[in-house]
Structures are given as C-alpha cells and as structure tokens.
Amino acid sequence: MSEQNHLEIARRVLKLEADALDQMSRSLGAPFVKAVETILAARGRVICTGIGKSGHVARKIAATMASTGTQAYFVHATEASHGDLGMIGQDDVVLALSKSGETKELADMLSYAKRYSIPLIGMTAKADSTLGRTADILLAVPDAAEACAETNAPTTSTTLMIALGDALAVALLESKGFKADHFKVFHPGGKLGAMLRTAADLMHRSAELPLVRVGAPFIDAVKAMSGKGFGMLGVTTPDGKLAGIVTDGDLRRYLTSGKTAAIIDDVMNHAPLIVAPDQLAADVLRIMNERK
Numbered sequence: 001m002s003e004q005n006h007l008e009i010a011r012r013v014l015k016l017e018a019d020a021l022d023q024m025s026r027s028l029g030a031p032f033v034k035a036v037e038t039i040l041a042a043r044g045r046v047i048c049t050g051i052g053k054s055g056h057v058a059r060k061i062a063a064t065m066a067s068t069g070t071q072a073y074f075v076h077a078t079e080a081s082h083g084d085l086g087m088i089g090q091d092d093v094v095l096a097l098s099k100s101g102e103t104k105e106l107a108d109m110l111s112y113a114k115r116y117s118i119p120l121i122g123m124t125a126k127a128d129s130t131l132g133r134t135a136d137i138l139l140a141v142p143d144a145a146e147a148c149a150e151t152n153a154p155t156t157s158t159t160l161m162i163a164l165g166d167a168l169a170v171a172l173l174e175s176k177g178f179k180a181d182h183f184k185v186f187h188p189g190g191k192l193g194a195m196l197r198t199a200a201d202l203m204h205r206s207a208e209l210p211l212v213r214v215g216a217p218f219i220d221a222v223k224a225m226s227g228k229g230f231g232m233l234g235v236t237t238p239d240g241k242l243a244g245i246v247t248d249g250d251l252r253r254y255l256t257s258g259k260t261a262a263i264i265d266d267v268m269n270h271a272p273l274i275v276a277p278d279q280l281a282a283d284v285l286r287i288m289n290e291r292k
Contacts, residue, residue, distance in 0.1 A: 101131035
C-alpha cells in the first residue's frame with residue numbers, strides 16, 4: 001500500500017468522525033442541559049461506568065471531570081456486581097456508557113440505581129435499548145458508521161462519547177467558575193502543573209538567596225555568589241529592598257574588561273527585569289525567553 005493510500009484512509013476516517021461530531025453538536029438539546037443541572041445539584045460524585053472500549057471512555061471522562069472540579073470516579077461494571085456497588089451512594093449520579101445500550105454487565109448497575117433512586121444518565125447510540133429506556137436522562141450519540149467498516153471496531157462511537165464527555169466536563173467547570181488557580185491544585189506535577197504555578201510558588205526566599213548589601217566589597221560579593229551556586233547575586237538596601245542584581249555573566253564581562261571594582265555597586269545592574277509574585281510561570285518563562 002502506498003503512502004498516498006495511507007493518507008486517503010486517514011482523511012476518510014477523520015472526515016467520517018468529524019461529520020458525526022457535527023451531527024451530534026446540532027442534535028444537543030434539553031437532555032444535555034438536564035444532565036449538567038443534575039450533576040451540579042448532586043451532593044455526591046459522578047460514577048462513570050462501562051465495559052470494553054466504552055469502559056475506557058468512561059474512565060477517561062471520570063478523570064477529566066475529577067481534574068476540572070467535578071468529583072468523579074470510575075467503577076467497572078463487572079466489579080460492581082461483585083461488591084463494588086457499595087462504592088455508589090444515594091447522593092451520587094451514575095453515568096453509564098454503552099453504544100448498543102444492551103451491555104449485560106451493566107444490568108446490576110442499572111437495577112441498583114433504580115432501586116435506590118440514584119439519578120442515571122445513559123450515553124448510548126440506541127435510544128430504544130435497555131440503557132436508553134432505563135436512564136433518567138438520555139444523552140444520545142449518533143448511530144453513525146464506525147470508521148473501520150470491515151470489523152465494525154469502536155472508532156467513531158468512542159470518539160463521539162469522548163467528545164460528549166468533554167462537553168459535559170467543560171459545561172460543569174464553567175458553571176462552577178472553575179479557573180486556572182483551581183486547576184493547578186489538581187495538577188501539581190508535570191509540565192501543565194508547572195506552567196500554571198506562579199512566580200511565588202517557584203521563587204527562592206530569604207536565607208536561600210545569595211544577598212549582599214549596597215556598598216559590599218567586590219570580593220565579598222563574589223564569595224557570596226559562589227557559595228550559593230545560583231549564578232546570580234541580589235544587592236539590597238539597608239532596609240532590605242532590592243537595589244540591583246549581578247549575574248555571573250556580569251562578573252565575567254567586568255573582569256575581562258580590565259576594570260577594577262572596589263564595591264559591588266560598580267558592577268551590578270541597577271534596573272533588573274522583575275516580575276510580580278502572582279505572575280504565572282508560563283508568562284515568566286516567556287518573558288525570560290524574550291529578554292534572554
């Protein structure tokens with residue numbers, strides 16, 4: 001098979017799934033609004049469940065909700081029938097996923113939700129299925145052709161469910177006024193968490209810093225910088241305010257210039273670039289890259 005054929009297949013798949021997403025977008029209505037309002041009103045958590053590929057999608061939806069301010073977790077439908085139903089409380093909301101709506105492993109979960117009057121949101125392509133009829137709120141996804149026509153492997157259907165789950169999560173976070181400050185609390189690790197932290201979260205303070213007073217002997221300043229290993233030095237006024245900074249580059253340039261300095265004031269940058277403590281790390285990094 002040629003490279004051109006590979007590209008044609010990829011474009012066909014993307015076009016098919018994009019068309020299905022567009023169809024779902026246009027079909028959204030009152031049930032989606034009711035689902036959002038039901039979750040917002042719940043005192044408990046959103047229990048996401050499913051089997052197979054739908055289960056993987058349910059797990060992803062739970063993770064997205066949990067990281068964006070909506071308490072949620074995944075319960076495997078099969079494990080639910082063997083004791084994990086006890087993880088579901090009457091203040092919770094169940095979000096069950098199944099393209100066919102006839103996944104037999106969901107039966108005990110659906111019965112449990114009905115028995116204890118736990119709100120049940122069903123996400124399925126078959127409105128007249130067991131899940132479609134049992135759900136208090138039906139989030140119907142288009143019964144679109146799968147991208148893999150030969151095997152009917154879940155492709156388009158899982159894309160639709162993931163997208164609808166994202167739509168739910170975003171509608172919930174915006175309704176709650178969830179902002180970057182909240183988001184970073186749930187993402188302390190990794191690049192995303194780091195970029196959402198502020199300068200105050202990352203900066204060094206007081207005794208950690210190499211500092212000397214205005215008028216300090218040049219040699220004392222060099223020793224202070226070398227002792228802390230920062231590659232820079234802060235110069236402060238008697239009342240502790242920053243008067244300027246000296247970097248190792250400043251020192252090298254000064255020493256190679258042939259000049260001699262008695263005090264650090266002769267070398268320091270009197271107008272260094274500064275940022276506010278509440279500036280995001282992403283903005284600080286951008287400023288540093290721009291100013292070199």
